[in-house]
Amino acid sequence: MDNTESFGARVGHCALWEKVKEGHVHLITNEDIQELFHAFDVYDPSEKISTSDLVRLCSVEGTYLTAEDIGEWIKDSDVDGTGEVGIMDVHRGITEGTAAFSLVKRALFGQEKEHKLSECSIHELLGWMHYEYDKKSKLWSLPETLFLFTAFIIGAVLHLNVWEAFKSSRAYQYALTYGDFALEWVVDRDTFWKWVYEGWLRNILRHHMVSFIREVDPDQDVLKTNPFPGRVLKTHQIIGAVRFRRWYAVGTACLSGNMWKDLYSQCPMHGELMPDDWYIFYHESYEVIQEQIQERAENFWLDDHTRFLDVQTFSYNAHQAMFTLDNLRLEFREAGYMIHRDGKRETFADSPYYNLWLAIPDLIFAVLLWNVFYGEMKELVPAAMNGLDGIKDYLKLWNVIDWIAIGFGFTTLSFWMVFVLKVSGELPEVLKPLPSNALDRAVFTNRSYLTSEEFDSVVDRFDFERQVAEIFRCAEEVAESHVVARRLIFVYLFILMLKFFKAFGSNDRLDIVIKTITGSAVDVAHFALAFALVFVCFAGSGMLLIGTTFEGYHTIPSALYFRWAENVEMDDIEGFEPWFQVLAYFWFFSYLSLMSILMINILVGLIFEAYGRIRSAAGEPETLLEQVGEAVENLKETKNFIDMWYLICELEDDDFPAHPAELVTIRSLKKAFSKDRMTKQNAEYLIESASRWAKKQEHNVELSVTDGVRMIGQTRTNVNKLLVLSEQAIDVVNAMLRKFHSKRTESEGGDWLSMYGAAQHEIQQEAATKTEESDPLAASPARRKHKVSEMQQKSREELMFYQMRNRFSDMISMTQEQTKLLEFISQSIGARQESIVEKDNWGRQKTAVLTDRCEKIEINIGKLSECLKGVDPGQLRGMPDKLKEFAQKVHAWQVEDSNPRSSSKLDHMAMLQHQMDSISQDVAQISAATKAKADIAKALQHVKPLIDQWCGATTARLVKTPSRFTEDSSDASPRMVQTWTGFTSFDAQDDAPDEVR
Structure with a gap:
């Protein structure tokens, strides 16, 4: 025991195993192998060890080698099959053999895992569920986003009327820029007043219809004024008046140097801005307006304090049913010149929903946007139930974009409704008290525009100015709300573009654009x-x-x-x-x-x-139509399954995970979600899909530069080894061919042995002749005999090579035959497996049907027991006899006490007797039926063991003897028979046990 521990300790301390662990087999040196030999008590570099000693490495821990790796290592080291290997042999086996490739592959891709369709890890299940859910959600968001975009763009085009707004803008552009003095020539205050006289006044407030063609003769042209007062280019009706608003500064100290402060102590164009309004009423005559302009110009209304001048015109075009608020801004620069900005002009409809059909796109957009909101809430609520971690997991990029789209969508709708309420409600109320009709009647009655006195006699000038100021205030608010709505619509189009990018991620062909950008x-x-x-x-x-x-x-x-x-x-x-x-x-x-x-x-x-x-x-990914078709079929298959996002949230709950175990099986998954009534089909679908996905993901591994160098080094070593072996084989084959074909045979059909013998004899003669010529001393008989023996030895080697080549060809042909045989066997096994799977599916279906019927039987038995609760069959069984005895007694009493002459009493007793007999018969039937149903429970107790026994036998046959299903499918298939209980059972014929039959 001590020797074994000391050997394991010595082997474990070798530096070889760290390189084996990292897969750096190309870095293993002879010194590392020599250190391993020292662990085997071998210190001589030329000494060898037996392969059985290397087998002892299987019992040593820390080598990071499996028994298969050690077996391949020994096989690659002991090429000669002698059973002994040296340092060079062991080094070659660990760096160039099959074991080396396995180690490098394992270091790069990890240990290859066997995936079963009945189980998987929790990480594989969650990985597939995330992948599947993201892909499906992106796919279904594509039509949703497309419909949302279509409804939004249709509504925006119908309500904004950009083409009509362009027409109004072009009309004002012509009216303001053309004339005897163009707007572009305005550079200072003097040129501004000149433009007001010769350009603006004759275009905007043009009272004379023919002023640009000829001078008006009042005697010949009685109707010298425009019969429709206050029209811009005859179609845009001015509302109230034109307002000139001057923004002037109060003036502050200049920022000039000290030496200039005495001369320029104050800069009038700096400081806080204040407004000053001047209204020009179109009902007043041309001469009156000219006098007002002349007075303003001479009194320096535009003084040095003026920073901006806004020429505002609010008009209505009945042909277009649209309002236009034009604001021409003139900026007075500190350098002394003036520029104009003509871009602040807004045109909007007077009644956006004059036709209720125009509200349909808005309603569709609102419904679709609400659907998006509902879908996101279905994801957010389960995630929020898991706490802050669940919310962090939920807030991914595309989910954030969805919420931005929802928020901007409802914001855009809100601002649009604000505009609609203002233009349809507030603006008409402000325009209603305007006395334009009275002024128009005065103009038509006089057949000329009004003087100042006539104008003041019709309306109060101060009150009219107050009303016009209120109109401009309301018009500016309406125009501003319309501008904000247009800007939000502009931004929302880009948000919808981002939602399209999300939807493109569902299909590899569409996702190429996004992947190219990223x-x-x-x-x-x-x-x-x-x-x-x-x-x-x-x-x-x-x-x-x-x-x-x-x-x-x-x-x-x-x-x-x-x-x-x-x-x-x-x-x-x-x-x-x-x-x-x-x-x-x-x-x-x-x-x-x-x-x-x-x-x-x-x-x-x-x-x-x-x-x-x-x-x-x-590569060649599937098209969008193919993907949609597969998604629809998958949706039909999984329509009754539990929501996948709910499962993800429950499985990822950090505090109380639904399935805390690492290994997930069908039974454990059903048990984890038993409260949600997860079906077996649902669990099988999840685990099988996750297992297939994990197996597919094992091949999608990205290699780093270091991994690539390691693979290149390993490949280079193997290629060099193959090149050396190939060169050796080519040299041998070339030598054989040169010797076999050095002599041409006279007969082409001669035997190759005779050809070989002749070539051998010629080679011997040529060798002897060359030896005598080159070295006379070597021509002695002994030396010649030695040379001949050497040539014969070489001839025997050549013959062995030829035989080896023939054997190699035979091996190749045998290998081809074996390959064909293996293909035939694999096809046969595949067919048998398919037949087994079909039989298994058929058995599963029938088992499900039988299980369902048994559940219904249990339910009916429960109902029957509730109905018969408290009933004693024994008492019912004796009830007819008691009733008959009681009837006989009653009849005897009636006979004794009754009068024989009375017939009605006899009829009454006969009727009573008849009813008693009928009750006795009914009670007898109830008793018989109760007795029969009382035996049902005992009969059903035998059903379950028979079903379990039949299912166990069927499973055993499917596992152990699958060939019996394919030999005769008609005899081996179970069939349904009607049993004595009235329920359907299965008869497996010859394969079923006797109890089941």
Whole structure:
């Protein structure tokens, strides 16, 4: 016992086993093997040990070798079969043999596991359930997202009326920019007043219909005014008035140096902004409005404190049934010039739901969005029941995107409803008290626009201005809510795009786009860093180069945008000096060559490389239609199963897991979810699918660079070994062929032995002749005899090689025959296994039917026992005799006490006797039936042992003697027979036990 322990300790301390454990067999040296030999008390490097000594390694712990590995090691070391091996042999066996390949494979991929369809580990089950649930949820989210997107985009297009809004925007653009003095010519206050006179007044408040064609002659053209007051391009009706709102600053101290503070003590355009409104009423005559404009211009209404001027027009187009709030903003810059911004213009419908059919897309979108919310809540609630860990597991990227889509969807609907309530409710209430009708009647009655006195006589100017201010306030709120709704719709389209990306993950063909983006993200991020640095340098140099004269480069943001758009032309640099033009040309062409050509092509190459790699790795995945078909079939198969997400949450509960054991079987899984009434089919489906998935995942292993080097080193060693053996075999074969074919035979049909003998004789003669010529002393008879014996020995070796080659050919042919035989046997076994599986499935179905019927019998027995509870069959059995005896006594009493002349009493007694007889018969029948049903319980007690015995016999036959099912399927198949109890049983004919028959 002490010797064994000392041997195990010596072997365990060898440095060889650490390399074996890591799979680094290519690093094992002869010194490591020599250390192992020292453990066997062998210290001479030339001494060998027996293979039986290596077998002793099986009893030593810590070698990380199985008995099969040690057997392969011994087989690869003892190639000659002598039973003894040296250090070189053992080293060759552990580094170049089958055992070496097994060790490397085990180190890379782990110990190969046997997967059974009846059991799996809890990690494999959870891994498959997560994979299956994510894949199915992504697949079913594709049509859901598609319908959601379709309903959303249809509703947005119908309600926003972008094409009609563009028409209104184009009308205002024409009205504001064209005229005798164009808007683009406005650069300061003086040019602004000139534009108001010659452009804006004649386009927006154009009272004369023919003002652009000819001068009006009042004598010839009586109707010299527009019969429809306040129209922009004759179709857009101005509401109330046009408002000029001036934003002026109170003025603060300037930031100039000390030497300039006395001259510029205050900067009037700095400080808090205050509004100042001026209303121009379109009912007043052209001359009155001109006087007002002239007065404002002469009184310096636009003074040095003015920062902004908003020209606001609120109009309604009955043809389009839409409102338009136009806000032309003029900005007064500190440098002394003025710019205009014409982009703040909003057009919206007066009644978004004038037709109830327009609400259908919104309702569909709301229902679909609520369905998404309900589905996410079904996942969130079970996860939240597991605590904070469950919520963390639930909050993955795609689930977060789903909640963002839900939140933004309901937010968009809320803001849209706010806009609808404002435009349909609040705005009409504000417009209702406006006295436009009275002013219009005054204009039509006078056949001309109104003077100031006439206008004041119809309405109160101060009150009218207050009403118009309220209208502009409400219109701005409605327009702002419409803008917010449009912005939310804009953002929500990108969120739906992300949901589409989630749905694409369900199919490998669609997921290529997402995998390409994620696969190239790291390379593109590093490339973007270099690209951004170079690009910012070019944009900054462009701002410094031409930013003082070219508007697109006067700020960093604009320089970045215009540099990306490459919006620089020859006209922009022709006005500079020649040396500056050379510098500008260098800047432009260096950017073109470095960024537009080189860097962009590198980016394209990175993306294409990632796409090609991912596309080739995907192979030929199934199409979307095929996947949908499989999903539908799987949905039908699992429609009565427990929800998979609920199972995942219960199994992943850290505090109280539903299945704490590592090994999961069908019975343990059913027991874990017995309260949820998990069926056997559900448990079998889960475990079988998880086992197949785990077996498939074992082959999907990613190798690192180190693993690749190890595999290459091992492969190189094996290839070198094969090359050496191949060269040796080729040399032997070439020598044989040269000697066999050195002499041409006269007869082609001669025997190969005669050819071999002739070749052998010629070889001997040539050898003797060469020996005599080269060395006369060697021509002695003894030396010649020795040479002949050597040649004969070589001839015998050649003959042995030839025989070995023939035997090798025979072995190859035998191997081919064995392969064919194995294929035939495997096909036969496969057919028999299929037949066994079919018989087993048939037996399972019939067993399920019998079990169901037995359960119904038990239920009926329980109901019958409840009905007969408290009934004594013995008393019922004696009841007829007692009734007859009592009837006879009653009859005797009646005869004694009755009058013989009375016939009615006799009839009454006869009727009573008849009823007593009928009751006796009924009681007799009840007693017989009760006796028969009382024996049912005893009869059913024999049914269960018979069923269990038949099931056990059937299972034993399926396991032990599967061939009996395939020899004669008609005789071996069970059949249903009607038993004495009235229930269906199974008769297995010859294979069933006698008790079952």
